[in-house]
Amino acid sequence: MTKAINTIRSLDLQRSVIYFGFLGIFLFFAITLHDDGFLTSRNLTNIVLQTAPATIMAIGLVFALSAGEIDLSFGSVVAVAALSAAIAMQNGPIIYGVMAGLGAGIVIGAFNGVLVAYLRLPSFLVTLATMGLFAGIARTMTDLRSIPVLNDTFTGIFGSGKLFGVPSLVIWTIVAVAIGHIIYRNTRFGAHVLAVGDNARAAQVSGIKVPHVRLMVLTLCGATAGLAGLLYAGRLQAAKYTLGESDLMTVIAAVIVGGTALNGGKGSIIGALLGSLMMGMLNNGLILMGLQVSDQMIVRGLIILLAVAISLRETRR
């Protein structure tokens, strides 16, 4: 009897929601949109390419939520990072661009982190404020102008290039997910992140440096947003203040649907990947169905609401 219960538990029902949701949406579009080219390898690859930045930011957010914090500012960080990279490469080599983009993300993330970890301000309020702050900074950086990215090496590595026939954005996604998963599941840092989000006092009396963990997860969020900014700039061959603007809802939804608890202590990187791909399929499918933009927004909003409601029920159990 207990054996049977354990077997059922090990199936991890809470995370299987995302597998069913993912498969369900996939099959639905595969059947209804068969003649509109949903299943073509080109379209499917396109979905992965389009979701690459969101997937990478979702990894950062899984860490933050698992530690009991949240980041709302990453959308604005994307724009600041992409613009910083584009400006740095206007008359500098590619490495300046990479360092400027990633650096901007890390510095902003660490700024959020210090306020949250050492001044004990709630991350929800801190990042709500910095979201607005950096959205404004992104706008003033170039007076709303778009900056072209003409460096071919950069656009190859972070955008349209391929390695052994595999698009670079697919490689970025796989590598980031693999590293994220290993750190999350198989390192002491990952264990400490979960412990802090689960019971901060228990973590503290166990000798875990709680403020340090909080600082690190928010810095990581900034870093993933910085990388996402580079990927946007590489794929679009330009940077603009609007980049990342619409990612906030998508990424949060992807992470929650992927089985990460809103109040800490529990999460999944693979789930976040599937969640992000699911959001991508949804966008893609609704466009192929020929819905108007406004209808797309309504349908997507409703489906996200449903998916999040189901996942949270399961996650809370």
Added chain:
Amino acid sequence: MTPTLSLKDIRKSFGGVTAIQNFSLDLYPGEIVALVGDNGAGKSTLIKIVSGVHRPTSGDIALDGTSVSFSDASAARSHGIEVVYQDLALADEQPVYMNMFLGRELTRKPFGLLDNTRMRTETQSLVDQLDVRIPSATSTIRDLSGGQRQGIAIARATHWASKLILLDEPTAALGVAETAKVEELVASLKERNLAILIISHSLDQVFRLSDRICVLRRGEQVGVRKTAETDKNEIIAMITGVHDQ
């Protein structure tokens, strides 16, 4: 014999409030001392002083005859002192083995990744040894009963303590059968030559478990008695300060 823990003239005040004063106690290996007193008598404060959470305003703490001073809880832990907190300090969503190794996770060469297998097997053999019955070392804490959780918290303290275990009301939230189980567990710790300081409001429990009883009243140490040489009436009189002949 050198006492494991020796407290001399401990005094702690918070601003104007004196939570504890004139407190002296020696604790020997393999000995269980019960700390009793009414609410607000200063029991938890004393435990927090020994575990490094609070620093005494004045007085000396010595471990195995050497004077020590702890800057925080980790410092006390590294000296072999473990605490079973009243709220247990367990991470509910994590598996048992992760809680057992919380903050001290085992890793494996060459990449320094977590050695989950070893943490699981060590946890399993520890809970088997102490006869804490749980479905498995991978069970999530939230799925366990109050007694099982308490068992895990005590097993963790046992695993890491090399000198001293402090227990703050370990059975306050437990039923009859689970209380008996925890008492059995605490009694078995004597054989490991650990010194044990236990806070309890249940005099029955105190008389079942302890070798000596130390009474606090309003922050003052009223006295220490050998359990075998006293009775409940005397202890109650000491706790309340009311002497009825």
